[in-house]
Amino acid sequence: MTTGATRTFFLCVLLALPAMVNGAAPATRIVSLSPHLTELAFDAGAGPGLVGVVEYSDHPVEARMLPRVGDAFRIDRETLASLEPDLILAWAGGTPTATVEQLRRDGYRVVMIETGDPEEVAAALEKIAELAGTEDTAAPLAEAFRAGFSELRRRFADRPPVRVFVQISPRPLYTVGAGQIIDSVLTTCGGRNVFGEIEQLAPVVTDEAVIAADPQVIIAPSAAAEDVLTRWHKYPGIAAVRSGRLHIVEGDLLSRQSLRLLEGAREICALLDEARDGP
Known part of the structure; x- marks a missing residue:
């Protein structure tokens, strides 16, 4: 050769x-x-x-x-x-x-x-x-x-926790439980998923359970926009309702486990920070 x-x-x-x-x-x-x-x-x-x-x-x-x-x-x-x-x-x-x-x-x-x-x-x-x-x-x-998430974890590690309810769908009232990636994002942002101790990825909850959990922020994907802007208003005792912190986010930024998750996490972190700084 x-x-x-x-x-x-x-x-x-x-x-x-x-x-x-x-x-x-x-x-x-x-x-x-x-x-x-x-x-x-x-x-x-x-x-x-x-x-x-x-x-x-x-x-x-x-x-x-x-x-x-x-x-x-x-x-x-x-x-x-x-x-x-x-x-x-x-x-x-x-x-x-x-x-x-x-x-x-x-x-x-x-x-x-x-x-x-x-x-x-x-x-x-x-x-x-x-x-x-x-x-x-x-x-x-x-x-x-990885660097983006590391920065978010560093920035929000010592911030006061914020109670969050994530509404996945209105009927049945699905939310996120332990092990769901949205739960992980909330933790990254210093949030506390009010149903994060339920060992199911997508548990069904009741209005009464949400009222008892008293979230400071309610988040729903864009598909549930109309419901999240109306159904919770009849419960003014919920902290999120009193402060007007009912937020719509683009569903795919959180529900799809892709690189766009970082964009969704940054949006969620910003919303939770507003709740910390607000009344």
């Missing part, structure tokens, strides 16, 4: 090492089974490799043009097969276990992605990039995301 050929050979080996170490070549035909994983895949630089997504995968706009393989509860196995994916991204805690098991029995490579708190979101971005061979794209974004 000539010197030039030898150099070329070893260069090729070096370039292939990440895939060889991980036991698989970078994925080039990826299907995402959750809207937030779709978003993270685009952020990670794996967007060109996405060939299928589930319903409500609408960010970024490029995601809206991709074929749908189902939704959170149902997978169209025929459509999925036609896309010939070499990797399926599933949401740990969200994609039904039965769905994952069936896909694996069908011979698909399914990787479970955890996104239960901000650190896991950053790690998920890095994991998807590793699977797609796009680490250089994801690394600075993950670093900036």
Whole structure:
């Protein structure tokens, strides 16, 4: 082998090492089974490799043009097969276990992605990039995301706690419990989720329970705007109602475990700080 050929050979080996170490070549035909994983895949630089997504995968706009393989509860196995994916991204805690098991029995490579708190979101971005061979794209974004949350934790670590009720939906009255990522964001901002001790991700509560908890701030996603501006006004005894601290936030900034979570966290932190400084 000539010197030039030898150099070329070893260069090729070096370039292939990440895939060889991980036991698989970078994925080039990826299907995402959750809207937030779709978003993270685009952020990670794996967007060109996405060939299928589930319903409500609408960010970024490029995601809206991709074929749908189902939704959170149902997978169209025929459509999925036609896309010939070499990797399926599933949401740990969200994609039904039965769905994952069936896909694996069908011979698909399914990787479970955890996104239960901000650190896991950053790690998920890095994991998807590793699977797609796009680490250089994801690394600075993950670093900036972690730094942003570290700054928020530092800034609000010693601020007085603020009691917060998060209304996910009005009927039934769903809120967030322990282990939900919004609960983690509230903690980052020095907030105290008034239902944070319930060991359910999305418990149903009553108006009477909210009155008893006496939140200083009530937050609801934009989809619940009309309700949050009206239903609580009949309870003037609640601190949040007395002070007018009933806030609407863009739902996707909090409900989707993506890099946009940092933007949502900054908004929540600002709202809680206003409650500390206000009457």
